Structure formats: C-alpha cells, structure tokens
Amino acid sequence: MHVFTLLAFLLPVTALRPNGRRSTYTRRSADAITFPQRDFIGDLGARYQQLVKDHYVPMACLQAAVLAGGADIATQTLEHAQALDYSHVAAMSTVASTMSGGANAVWLRMLEDKYPGRETDAIFKKTMIHAVILASIINSAYLAGVPALTDIYSSGLPITEGVEGWTVPEFITLTKLEVCMFIPYNTLAFSFVPPRVRPLTHAMVSATFNVAVSAVTLGYWDAWVRGAAHLAHLN
Numbered sequence: 469m470h471v472f473t474l475l476a477f478l479l480p481v482t483a484l485r486p487n488g489r490r491s492t493y494t495r496r497s498a499d500a501i502t503f504p505q506r507d508f509i510g511d512l513g514a515r516y517q518q519l520v521k522d523h524y525v526p527m528a529c530l531q532a533a534v535l536a537g538g539a540d541i542a543t544q545t546l547e548h549a550q551a552l553d554y555s556h557v558a559a560m561s562t563v564a565s566t567m568s569g570g571a572n573a574v575w576l577r578m579l580e581d582k583y584p585g586r587e588t589d590a591i592f593k594k595t596m597i598h599a600v601i602l603a604s605i606i607n608s609a610y611l612a613g614v615p616a617l618t619d620i621y622s623s624g625l626p627i628t629e630g631v632e633g634w635t636v637p638e639f640i641t642l643t644k645l646e647v648c649m650f651i652p653y654n655t656l657a658f659s660f661v662p663p664r665v666r667p668l669t670h671a672m673v674s675a676t677f678n679v680a681v682s683a684v685t686l687g688y689w690d691a692w693v694r695g696a697a698h699l700a701h702l703n
Contacts, residue, residue: 517664520664520665520667520668521664524573524577524664524667525570525573525574526570527667527668528569528570528572528573528667528668528671529565529566529569529570529573530565530569531569531667531668531671532564532565532568532569532570532572532667532671532674533561533562533564533565533569534561535564535671535672535674535675535678536560536561536563536564536565536568536674536675536678537557537558537560537561537564538675539560539675539676539678539679539681539682540556540557540560540561540678540682541557542679543679543682543683543686543688544556544557544682544686547686547688553618553622553686554621555617555618555619555621555622556614556618556682556685556686558617558618558621559613559614559615559616559617559618559621560610560614560678560681560682560685562613562617563609563610563613563614563617564671564674564678566609567605567606567609567610567613568606568670568671568674568678569667569671571606572602572606572667572670573666573667575598575602576598576663576666576667576670577663579594579597579598580594580663586658586659590658591655591658591659594654594658595651595654595655595658598650598654599646599647599650599651599654603643603646603647603650604643607639607642607643607646608639610642610681610685611635611638611639611642611684611685614681614685615685618685638684641680641684641689642680642681642684645677645680646677649673649676649677650673650677653669653670653673657669657670
C-alpha cells in the first residue's frame with residue numbers, strides 16, 4: 469500500500485515517458501497537469517506568408533475575388549433585393565480577381581522595382597502613378613466589364629450586341645471616390661506595409677470601394693446620393 473501511495477505522488481511530478489525521458493508536460497500544482505499550447509494565430513500567419521511568397525499572384529486574385537463578391541452581396545442586401553443577382557456577384561468577382569487582384573499585384577511589384585524604398589520621392593511617384601494610370605484602367609474595367617459579364621453569366625451565351633460601356637459621369641464618380649480613398653491609403657501602404665502584404669491590404673480597402681462600384685453598376689448610386697443629401701438636409 470505504501471508503494472502505490474508513493475508512486476501516485478511521484479508520477480505527476482516526474483511525468484516520465486516509457487523511455488525514461490522527462491515529458492513536455494508541465495506541473496503547476498500538486499494536482500494539475502497542463503499541456504504546452506500552440507500559437508495557432510502565429511502558425512496561421514506563417515502559413516499565409518508562405519502562401520503569398522510561393523503563390524503571389526494567385527493569392528492576390530483569390531483575395532480580391534472573395535472580398536469583391538462579398539461587397540456586391542452586401543450592396544444588394546442593403547437595397548433589400550428580393551433575390552440576389554448572382555450573375556452580377558460573379559461578374560464583380562471576375563473583374564476584381566483579374567484587375568484589382570492579379571493585374572494590380574503585378575503592377576504593385578513593378579512599381580516597387582522601379583521606385584524602391586520609402587523615401588518621400590519614391591512614395592510620391594508610386595502613389596501618383598497608381599492613382600492616375602492604374603486607377604483609370606481598373607475603373608474602366610469595372611464599368612465596362614461588369615455589365616457585359618453579368619449579361620453573359622445570366623444568359624450563358626456570349627453577348628454580340630447591346631453591351632453598354634462606361635459613361636463619363638460614372639467614370640468621374642468612381643475616379644473621385646478612388647482618389648479620396650486610395651491616395652491616402654497608398655501613401656501609408658508604400659510607407660509602412662511590406663510589398664508582399666500589399667495585395668491583401670489593397671483588396672481589403674478595395675472591398676469598401678467595390679460597394680460603390682456595385683451600386684453604380686446596379687443602378688443604386690443616384691438613389692443613394694439623393695438619400696444622403698436628404699438626410700444631410702434634415703440634420
């Protein structure tokens with residue numbers, strides 16, 4: 469009986485494995501055994517970093533597609549749509565994946581190679597090139613591509629006539645919004661965000677911008693502006 473009592477006391481203290489080595493268990497009290505905890509958030513971050521390193525452009529495409537699709541669903545939900553237009557969601561995700569995702573990731577890398585560093589001159593050049601040239605291309609792709617792809621996805625057939633391109637007022641609206649959002653963002657991103665992470669942060673900011681793109685391409689924007697002006701007048 470004394471032998472079993474002694475073993476019951478010593479086992480939690482020594483916690484020996486069958487091969488005689490000390491286990492990784494830790495003892496906080498005479499009757500408590502805890503297990504080593506893994507840093508799951510750290511592991512997830514490390515895996516994401518590795519994915520971005522190994523698959524830079526595909527990851528940028530995937531991130532932009534998911535966030536743009538979510539933004540479009542949010543826009544339609546805000547308008548209390550009786551049935552979601554999934555063809556429009558797919559069109560938004562497609563254009564976002566190719567332009568805001570893949571093409572933008574390549575352009576960001578090229579800008580960093582052309583104007584490396586975080587000096588004021590380099591940051592200014594990268595920010596203005598992105599705002600003036602790249603933003604115009606991406607906005608045009610949304611305004612022309614989303615309606616065309618929506619028709620294709622909804623009918624299942626290629627559209628041979630009747631595809632409407634972007635209008636000047638729509639282009640000006642999105643360009644103003646893009647300038648207000650992305651010039652401040654890019655100034656901070658080119659200063660503080662590592663180049664490898666920029667496609668993700670850009671996609672996150674673009675998700676907010678995509679709400680406005682969805683509103684424009686779905687025909688909600690003018691009603692939103694009138695509603696905002698009415699609320700401002702009441703206040």
